[in-house]
Amino acid sequence: MSDHAAVSSLLAAWTMDACYRPESEAVEAHLRTCETCRAEVRTLTEGTQYLAGTGSPPPERVRDRVAAVVGPCAIPPYAKAYAASVAALDALLKELDAHEWTGVVAHDPWTVLELVVHLTATDNLVADQLGLHVHPPVRPGDDPDTRTEQLLAMPRDQERVWQEWRRQADAICQALAVRSLPQDLMLSRAYETWIHARDIALVTRKALPPPPPEHMHAIADFAARLLPHAAAYRRVARPGNVVRLVLTGPGGGTWTLPLGGPDLGVTVEMTMDVIQFCLLMADRREPRSVDVMIRGDVELGYDLLDAGPALAPR
Numbered sequence: 001m002s003d004h005a006a007v008s009s010l011l012a013a014w015t016m017d018a019c020y021r022p023e024s025e026a027v028e029a030h031l032r033t034c035e036t037c038r039a040e041v042r043t044l045t046e047g048t049q050y051l052a053g054t055g056s057p058p059p060e061r062v063r064d065r066v067a068a069v070v071g072p073c074a075i076p077p078y079a080k081a082y083a084a085s086v087a088a089l090d091a092l093l094k095e096l097d098a099h100e101w102t103g104v105v106a107h108d109p110w111t112v113l114e115l116v117v118h119l120t121a122t123d124n125l126v127a128d129q130l131g132l133h134v135h136p137p138v139r140p141g142d143d144p145d146t147r148t149e150q151l152l153a154m155p156r157d158q159e160r161v162w163q164e165w166r167r168q169a170d171a172i173c174q175a176l177a178v179r180s181l182p183q184d185l186m187l188s189r190a191y192e193t194w195i196h197a198r199d200i201a202l203v204t205r206k207a208l209p210p211p212p213p214e215h216m217h218a219i220a221d222f223a224a225r226l227l228p229h230a231a232a233y234r235r236v237a238r239p240g241n242v243v244r245l246v247l248t249g250p251g252g253g254t255w256t257l258p259l260g261g262p263d264l265g266v267t268v269e270m271t272m273d274v275i276q277f278c279l280l281m282a283d284r285r286e287p288r289s290v291d292v293m294i295r296g297d298v299e300l301g302y303d304l305l306d307a308g309p310a311l312a313p314r
Contacts, residue, residue: 004030008037015044074177081190081215086169088208089119089197093162095206101158105199107284112200113161114152119196120165121147126189127168130175134168144313187222192313194219195282210275216251220274223281224255226311227304230281231259234307236300240264243304247274268296270304283309 007030014027031038075083093116101113110118124147128138136150156164176186194211201208210216224245231237239261246254252274256266272280272292279285287305294301 004034004037007034008040011037011040012044015041075173076176076180078183078218079173079176079186079190081211081218082169082186082193083173084211084215085190085193085197086166086173088211089193089200090166092197092201092204092206092208096200096204098158100204103203105196105203107199112203113156113158115196115200116161116165117151117156118144118148119193120161120168121151122192123165123168123172123189124151126172126181126185127175129181129185130172130179132168132171132175184222184225187218188313190215191219191222191278191282195279195284198284211251213250216274216278217253220247220251220253220278221255223278224257226281227308228257228259230307230310231304233310234303236303236307241267241297241300243267243300244269245277246271247277248272249274266296268294268298268301268304270294270301277308280305281308281312283312 007027010023010027014024031041096112102111104111105115108115108118122144124134124138125142125144128134138147142150190211198208200206211219224247227243227245228237231241237259240263241259241261242263242265243257243259244254244266245257246252246269248271259267270292271294272290276285276290280287280290287308288302290305292301292305
């Protein structure tokens with residue numbers, strides 16, 4: 001990595017000691033011959049010292065560059081799946097042309113643009129809990145549906161919708177470094193952001209890789225813990241029923257989930273792919289079309305598959 005522009009993009013991270021060894025070596029080699037980058041490092045170091053509480057305020061552009069490095073490092077572990085889902089959707093949106101923003105997603109009667117507005121609206125509720133500025137202000141009793149209706153009624157173009165969603169998502173991640181929220185709230189935001197990014201990828205015929213295994217596991221854990229609630233909502237479980245859920249593939253695992261009443265031992269075991277399970281719980285798969293192996297109470301197993309999407313967010 002000897003290209004000046006490539007090395008320049010690493011300088012803020014280098015001042016924070018946040019580069020991998022090959023990157024650090026490339027930066028250090030470049031600095032020996034480039035006075036421009038050495039001057040930039042001196043300025044960025046001032047910004048780093050200010051954020052550490054030992055320097056004077058730097059120019060805004062310097063503060064923003066250093067904060068961009070500090071922010072991701074400070075995100076609490078329970079919010080990293082959300083931050084990664086945001087980054088993946090942002091990269092996907094960069095590939096879309098104006099026409100693709102008008103495509104209607106398969107699961108909802110919304111265009112891509114309206115779906116991003118919906119994500120912004122739901123994240124408004126998170127931002128409000130963190131004390132962040134939200135416009136228009138969140139009203140008592142607002143939920144994702146009412147908030148979405150409110151924002152959809154306000155004219156916005158593609159660029160503004162994209163920027164407002166990403167700016168707010170970044171602000172949420174930054175705020176979580178100093179103020180905590182319930183872990184499941186941020187896992188639900190990671191889950192929905194990934195699902196809607198996938199919806200957009202499908203309608204625009206773009207490639208979207210699945211979440212990394214550690215994030216997939218966190219999302220799957222959240223979805224698995226929803227299953228007993230979905231079963232109760234659909235009234236398909238009997239007291240003492242216990243399901244062992246075995247999810248295969250990167251990010252999978254095994255969960256033992258009581259479905260209500262005293263634990264009388266495993267009643268049914270269900271084995272399926274982790275991504276397919278998460279898509280099922282998000283109402284993106286027909287329950288009886290999922291490739292699943294059921295042992296024990298087969299009837300209960302199929303009832304659970306049918307119940308799974310009952311609590312899926314819109």
